[in-house]
Amino acid sequence: MYGNQFTGLLYGAYVVSDYPFSLREFLQTILIMHGHFTMLAILYNEYERRISEVKEKLKQVEQRIAAQQQKAKFEYISLAQQVSAHTMVNVFQYWKSHFQIISPELLPQIDRLYELMLYYMHSHDVSSPKSILCSVELSIVQAYVEIQRSLTSVPIEIVWNIIGNLDSNAIPPTTLMTLIENALKHGITDDPEYPVNVVFSVKIDEINIRIENKIKKNINSPSHGVGLTALRKRLEYIYNDDFKLSVNNSQSWFRVELRIVV
DSSP: OEETTTTEEGGGSSSOSSOOOOHHHHHHHHHHHHHHHHHHHHHHHHHHHHHHHHHHHHHHHHHHHHHHHHHHHHHHHHHHHOOOHHHHHHHHHHHHHHHHHHOGGGHHHHHHHHHHHHHHHHHTOTTSOSOEEHHHHHHHHHHHHHHHHHTOSSOOOEEEEEEEOTTSOEEOTTHHHHHHHHHHHHBOOSOTTSOEEEEEEEOSSEEEEEEEEEBOSSOSSOOOOHHHHHHHHHHHHHHTTSEEEEEEEOSSEEEEEEEEEO
16 A cells, blocks of 8 residues: 555555555555556466467468478479380380371370370479360360270260369369369270260359269279379379369269369
């Protein structure tokens, strides 16, 4: 309690005995106490704010370190999987010179295969662009399907549902290709009643892909899930949480849906 014209703390305590009550001194004491606790509250709030800022900065640093480690891992895997362009050129040149004599009608197919292989190689090069126009991806995929048709006597039935302007947005290279490859490998493709159904919808701020196919009863090629797993990791690297890749695998039908928010 303050006394002596409010110039000092009486008895060194806020509560004293044997002292006449004074409303003025009482109010003054209340104000002083309020000021003390207000100052403590302000200091504590500032302390909490500083601690929160430090924690947030540490979190950002940890996220940057994790992103750098993930990027380094992705680049290493990508580099490890690359095939020398010179090696591929030599292989295809050998094929062309060989088939030019025995089967010249196969030369256009070899050229298309070479272009497709280059597309794959450039797509997985860490120095290449991370996205291409949806129209380019679709044209490459359709060329791939034509190559598959030329390599087998079994028909490949695909229904293409293309929606929107494919030149209005971009997609990571080989995204659609991976999904189509998966359908052709494990799905029934020669039944006109159950064709592979492809929906490719492109908007300015959103890309949607849906592929449905009937599953083969006896699959000769085992599925390791590598294609879809690798695709998911690539999408996470580029879009973080701005995409959704869902897979619905029943006993007879397989559906994969991809939604990308641009």
